[in-house]
Amino acid sequence: MSIPHLNDDELNLAVLGEDLPPEVAGHLAVCLDCRRRRDAFLAIVEMARGADPDETTRERVREGALAAWGATSSRHWVRWLAAAAAVIVLSLLPLLRGRAPAPQIINADAVMVEVDQMLDRDPLSAVATEEIVDTVVPVSAESGERSVS
Amino acid sequence: MASVARREPALRREGERELAEAARRGDRDAAETLLESHELLVFRTCGRLLPPGEDVEAAVQETLLRALRNLGRFSGQGSFAGWIAAIAVNLCRDRLRRKRLVPFLSLEARDENGTDPLAAVPSTEPNPERVAMARQAVSRLHGEVSRLPRRQQEVFALRFFAGLDLGDIATALGVDVGTVKTHLHRAVQRVRVVVEEARP
Numbered sequence: 478m479s480i481p482h483l484n485d486d487e488l489n490l491a492v493l494g495e496d497l498p499p500e501v502a503g504h505l506a507v508c509l510d511c512r513r514r515r516d517a518f519l520a521i522v523e524m525a526r527g528a529d530p531d532e533t534t535r536e537r538v539r540e541g542a543l544a545a546w547g548a549t550s551s552r553h554w555v556r557w558l559a560a561a562a563a564v565i566v567l568s569l570l571p572l573l574r575g576r577a578p579a580p581q582i583i584n585a586d587a588v589m590v591e592v593d594q595m596l597d598r599d600p601l602s603a604v605a606t607e608e609i610v611d612t613v614v615p616v617s618a619e620s621g622e623r624s625v626s
Numbered sequence: 627m628a629s630v631a632r633r634e635p636a637l638r639r640e641g642e643r644e645l646a647e648a649a650r651r652g653d654r655d656a657a658e659t660l661l662e663s664h665e666l667l668v669f670r671t672c673g674r675l676l677p678p679g680e681d682v683e684a685a686v687q688e689t690l691l692r693a694l695r696n697l698g699r700f701s702g703q704g705s706f707a708g709w710i711a712a713i714a715v716n717l718c719r720d721r722l723r724r725k726r727l728v729p730f731l732s733l734e735a736r737d738e739n740g741t742d743p744l745a746a747v748p749s750t751e752p753n754p755e756r757v758a759m760a761r762q763a764v765s766r767l768h769g770e771v772s773r774l775p776r777r778q779q780e781v782f783a784l785r786f787f788a789g790l791d792l793g794d795i796a797t798a799l800g801v802d803v804g805t806v807k808t809h810l811h812r813a814v815q816r817v818r819v820v821v822e823e824a825r826p
Contacts, residue, residue: 489814493785514822521763521821522786530669530683538669538683539661542690543654 480504483511491515643702650697660706661690667707667788668714674783675718685721689714708797711790715780715798763824770820771813778813781806 480500483491487501492515497505505511530538648656665686672685693710700709771782777799784795792810796803 485815485819486811489811489818492814492818493810518818518821521760521767524760525764525767526670526787527673529666534683535662535665535669538687539658539665539690541687542661542694543658545687545691546657546694547654 482508483514488514492518639702639705642706643700646697646700646702646706649694657694661694664707664710665690667790668710670788671711671714671784672718674787675715675780676721680721685714685717689717692717704797705794707790708794711784711788711794711798712800715784759824763821766820766824767817770817774813774816778809778816781809782813782817785810 480503483501483505487497488511490497491505491511496502505515642660645656645660649660668686668689669682672689673682676682676685689710692713696713700706771779774782780799781795784790784798785792790798792803792806795806795810799806
């Protein structure tokens with residue numbers, strides 16, 4: 478019994494390397510024409526695929542990708558590091574403030590009382606040092622009082 | 627045609643998953659091994675899905691970089707080849723969409739270096755007529771593939787040019803294997819008939 482040549486569907490299966498029914502596979506094994514049709518198509522496809530890039534090109538492209546990836550990874554680290562540092566500083570800020578010397582609270586009323594007392598004692602001493610006052614207004618030896626002439 | 631990924635027996639699924647995990651943690655050697663094992667697949671995919679004039683090397687590099695940056699998304703359920711092919715296909719689609727280019731495969735044959743692969747068909751053979759017919763068959767193949775619907779172009783390129791198996795193509799395109807088979811059979815039927823008319 479002779480088995481007919483492969484039809485289109487069977488030839489497509491053969492081209493794709495898929496399983497064929499046993500009788501079809503048997504025919505393909507012995508039929509030079511059918512094998513030539515399959516192999517010729519695959520040979521044309523192989524030619525159409527063209528040449529692969531050389532090793533130098535492959536390496537250059539690969540290294541470029543790795544370098545860009547490495548740079549990205551480093552930047553990620555820097556960002557994480559900066560974020561972590563910021564969090565630490567912010568969390569320590571209240572503690573640092575607690576240890577700082579407390580600001581001196583000024584009692585305005587007390588200051589005013591002190592100024593008034595000073596003015597009552599000697600108005601000039603409130604605006605100049607005693608030395609300057611003595612120079613400008615010498616103390617009289619007799620009276621012991623300052624005089625303005 | 628043997629799968630590109632299958633040519634690296636050391637890189638089985640488990641190994642791929644471990645390498646991807648190590649690379650994700652910053653292991654440069656692991657990352658380099660992963661890329662080295664799959665870059666040819668990416669070159670072939672981008673080289674065939676992008677039209678002439680597109681910078682294939684830049685597309686490949688961008689694909690590899692996207693893969694490295696998204697290693698955390700590689701679950702290891704499927705193969706790394708299918709996963710990275712998906713990135714390559716999506717990147718090519720983006721570039722084509724941006725330029726509003728419809729045809730995926732060039733009407734003109736070319737390889738990754740931009741040279742005419744038909745030139746690789748020896749022209750000094752004893753039978754120049756057969757050589758001319760082979761060159762014509764290759765040209766017809768490119769022409770017919772470029773006229774296929776987009777999805778058929780993708781499965782054809784991934785199967786015959788990138789060398790992926792059906793499962794990996796399904797992963798790359800986000801469809802089931804049955805759908806891949808349907809598109810592939812339709813594509814092969816159309817292309818084979820045209821090529822047979824011209825073959826020696």
